[in-house]
Amino acid sequence: MLRNSVRLVFAGLVWTMAVTPLIAHHEISAKFDPARPTTLSGQVTKVDWANPHVHVLMNVRSGGRLVNWAVEIESPLDLERSGWNMDSLKPGDSVSVQGILARDGSPQVWGNSIVLTSTKKKVLAVSPEALAALKPVASNRPALPVPRWPDGKPRLGAAPGEAGYWARPSSTVLMETGAKVEMDGNGLLKDLKDAEKVAPFQPWARGLYQLRQRNFLNGDPLFLYCIPPGAVRQFQMPYGNQFLEDKAFGRIFVMAGGGNHEWHFIYTDGRPQTGELGGNDTNPLYYGNARGRWEGDTFVVDTRGFNESFWFSNGGLPHTEQLHLIERFTRTDMNTLKYEVTIDDPGAYTRTWSSGWTLQWVAGEELPVYYCQDNRP
Amino acid sequence: MRYRSRVCAGLALVLTVAVTSPVLAQARGGGQGRGGGQGRGAPPAPAKPTPRWPDGHVKIGQVEGEPPGLWQLGGVPLARADKASDFGLFAADMRDPTDPFLASKPKLSQIPFQPWARALFANRVQIRNEPYVRCKPSSGARQVGTAYGTQLLEDRELKRFYIFETGGAHSFRTIFMDGRAHPANLSPTYRGHSVGRWEGDTLVVDTVGYNEGVWIDNLGMPTTEQLHTIERFTRTDFNTIRYEMTIDDPGAYTAPWKSPYLMRWTSGDESFEFVCQDNNQAPGLIVGDGTSVIVFPLYIP
Numbered sequence: 001m002l003r004n005s006v007r008l009v010f011a012g013l014v015w016t017m018a019v020t021p022l023i024a025h026h027e028i029s030a031k032f033d034p035a036r037p038t039t040l041s042g043q044v045t046k047v048d049w050a051n052p053h054v055h056v057l058m059n060v061r062s063g064g065r066l067v068n069w070a071v072e073i074e075s076p077l078d079l080e081r082s083g084w085n086m087d088s089l090k091p092g093d094s095v096s097v098q099g100i101l102a103r104d105g106s107p108q109v110w111g112n113s114i115v116l117t118s119t120k121k122k123v124l125a126v127s128p129e130a131l132a133a134l135k136p137v138a139s140n141r142p143a144l145p146v147p148r149w150p151d152g153k154p155r156l157g158a159a160p161g162e163a164g165y166w167a168r169p170s171s172t173v174l175m176e177t178g179a180k181v182e183m184d185g186n187g188l189l190k191d192l193k194d195a196e197k198v199a200p201f202q203p204w205a206r207g208l209y210q211l212r213q214r215n216f217l218n219g220d221p222l223f224l225y226c227i228p229p230g231a232v233r234q235f236q237m238p239y240g241n242q243f244l245e246d247k248a249f250g251r252i253f254v255m256a257g258g259g260n261h262e263w264h265f266i267y268t269d270g271r272p273q274t275g276e277l278g279g280n281d282t283n284p285l286y287y288g289n290a291r292g293r294w295e296g297d298t299f300v301v302d303t304r305g306f307n308e309s310f311w312f313s314n315g316g317l318p319h320t321e322q323l324h325l326i327e328r329f330t331r332t333d334m335n336t337l338k339y340e341v342t343i344d345d346p347g348a349y350t351r352t353w354s355s356g357w358t359l360q361w362v363a364g365e366e367l368p369v370y371y372c373q374d375n376r377p
Numbered sequence: 378m379r380y381r382s383r384v385c386a387g388l389a390l391v392l393t394v395a396v397t398s399p400v401l402a403q404a405r406g407g408g409q410g411r412g413g414g415q416g417r418g419a420p421p422a423p424a425k426p427t428p429r430w431p432d433g434h435v436k437i438g439q440v441e442g443e444p445p446g447l448w449q450l451g452g453v454p455l456a457r458a459d460k461a462s463d464f465g466l467f468a469a470d471m472r473d474p475t476d477p478f479l480a481s482k483p484k485l486s487q488i489p490f491q492p493w494a495r496a497l498f499a500n501r502v503q504i505r506n507e508p509y510v511r512c513k514p515s516s517g518a519r520q521v522g523t524a525y526g527t528q529l530l531e532d533r534e535l536k537r538f539y540i541f542e543t544g545g546a547h548s549f550r551t552i553f554m555d556g557r558a559h560p561a562n563l564s565p566t567y568r569g570h571s572v573g574r575w576e577g578d579t580l581v582v583d584t585v586g587y588n589e590g591v592w593i594d595n596l597g598m599p600t601t602e603q604l605h606t607i608e609r610f611t612r613t614d615f616n617t618i619r620y621e622m623t624i625d626d627p628g629a630y631t632a633p634w635k636s637p638y639l640m641r642w643t644s645g646d647e648s649f650e651f652v653c654q655d656n657n658q659a660p661g662l663i664v665g666d667g668t669s670v671i672v673f674p675l676y677i678p
Contacts (some may be wrong), residue, residue: 160535249445371546375512
């Protein structure tokens with residue numbers, strides 16, 4: 001059916017043939033099949049410069065008729081960090097695209113490369129610098145000490161006159177401390193048989209986890225409906241978080257760069273979440289009922305009252321409304337925030353278990369402004 | 378109970394688009410909040426004076442020693458209707474404002490529309506498809522007038538001013554108060570790029586870099602990427618901010634124009650978690666499942 005300029009190359013299910021997506025805020029293989037690479041040639045009809053991912057629409061001649069294909073590439077933020085903008089490619093431009101086909105047979109590809117026919121040059125490719133901006137950065141200079149408030153407590157946010165936010169997690173996946181399991185950055189297992197090593201699942205939870213994994217995480221509500229990355233997932237996100245300590249009023253604003261650029265409170269004076277949506281057992285929340293306190297230099301956040309409408313981590317680990325988190329945030333130097341989490345959910349796990357990673361301070365930069373909802377109608 | 382509450386929240390979200398008065402939003406926002414009902418139904422106490430920092434600058438947000446509170450914007454439309462049918466299916470508040478500040482709000486016939494913008498506005502008030510109800514971020518008066526109230530917070534140490542909204546997209550806007558200029562070559566976004574400064578007792582917020590998808594009111598006053606807004610916040614007493622937005626958009630209007638609002642402090646309320654996507658009444662519009670009125674076939678996740 002698809003001939004001429006649409007060449008489908010079934011390359012023997014070799015992963016290396018299909019360049020693995022570089023950044024991608026959700027599992028690309030949920031929608032696209034890395035084992036089905038293809039090449040498209042045609043004319044650009046539209047560039048939709050919108051979150052979560054930019055789409056290039058192009059007309060491709062196939063068997064005497066034109067088919068409009070959608071080529072999905074990385075997000076505007078990552079492309080802009082790579083020096084591109086919404087005018088880098090224009091309607092009417094002729095391009096050749098290498099990508100992988102959508103699993104559902106619709107005319108969509110994930111674009112691994114776009115080459116402008118007139119110049120033979122790649123366009124809208126993510127630069128190594130943009131890629132590095134999302135990963136932990138090694139530094140051989142000694143880090144500055146922890147900035148502190150006049151009362152001696154560490155500052156969770158920026159010091160006066162400075163800018164920055166927390167991002168670049170050292171791990172974007174969740175597994176029990178000590179587990180040795182290979183996954184990609186979105187928590188997709190390399191070998192499904194490793195599922196039981198990830199966490200002490202109850203049988204039903206392990207089954208659901210395996211089902212989500214077998215479906216390449218394609219039921220992820222964050223991806224499908226822009227549902228917030230509640231619980232530990234907010235600290236696995238590429239565009240980071242900012243803490244605004246409103247000390248006089250016993251609360252911390254936790255502000256997300258990505259997701260829907262939303263925010264929530266951690267109360268520091270023991271009071272519950274107020275307002276209409278109470279965060280109690282009749283109306284559980286996405287970010288839960290979070291209460292924090294200082295233990296020495298560690299900020300300990302105790303959260304209950306989560307709903308079950310979201311995935312609480314990358315990788316699709318199940319949870320129930322019984323989920324109870326104890327998160328410990330320790331700023332060990334200017335640039336490092338140690339994140340340790342204890343997961344207590346007798347509804348989904350056989351015992352309490354722990355995990356953790358570190359976040360890096362992105363100094364001198366403003367929190368990104370990213371709305372998942374952007375390209376939805 | 379749980380689902381009813383969510384449905385109510387979602388319904389209120391949709392309804393607040395249709396009402397020009399914030400009464401409903403106030404009622405919902407204060408629902409079960411601790412102390413949320415304080416003062417309602419009782420005669421209003423005389424307003425305390427404008428709170429100030431020790432250096433004399435106006436304090437625009439919470440005040441230490443006082444209960445938490447939220448700001449509510451009185452009515453979201455940028456214009457007054459000349460006749461009740463002007464706003465199509467929306468209820469237009471036809472009463473003349475008694476406050477002289479509010480009386481300067483332009484009538485629809487006074488808006489210096491370009492012809493295409495007038496036609497688009499007429500179409501939008503009939504179609505009623507505000508991006509807000511599909512969980513998109515709004516800006517200008519529409520953000521300041523988000524249902525369930527907004528929190529204004531000036532971080533004087535870090536030289537930033539924040540507007541946190543409770544309902545709608547439950548997002549926030551960062552306004553840089555450190556004297557920086559707008560960057561060149563801004564990519565258009567919903568919130569644009571905001572810088573602010575104090576002019577005496579008035580906080581002045583200057584914003585450029587808007588995309589054309591954003592709405593700055595609930596009726597759909599058209600805007601282009603040339604939109605430049607100036608918002609002025611003047612806290613005239615403890616309970617009141619005079620808010621005025623200037624719309625300067627040569628792409629849609631033949632001259633700059635402005636619209637005034639009164640913002641009211643509702644004491645005892647505090648923001649709560651609100652996830653528009655949780656119970657949106659138009660999920661087909663969000664994911665584009667191909668069966669809704671807006672068909673968006675290509676990007677189905």
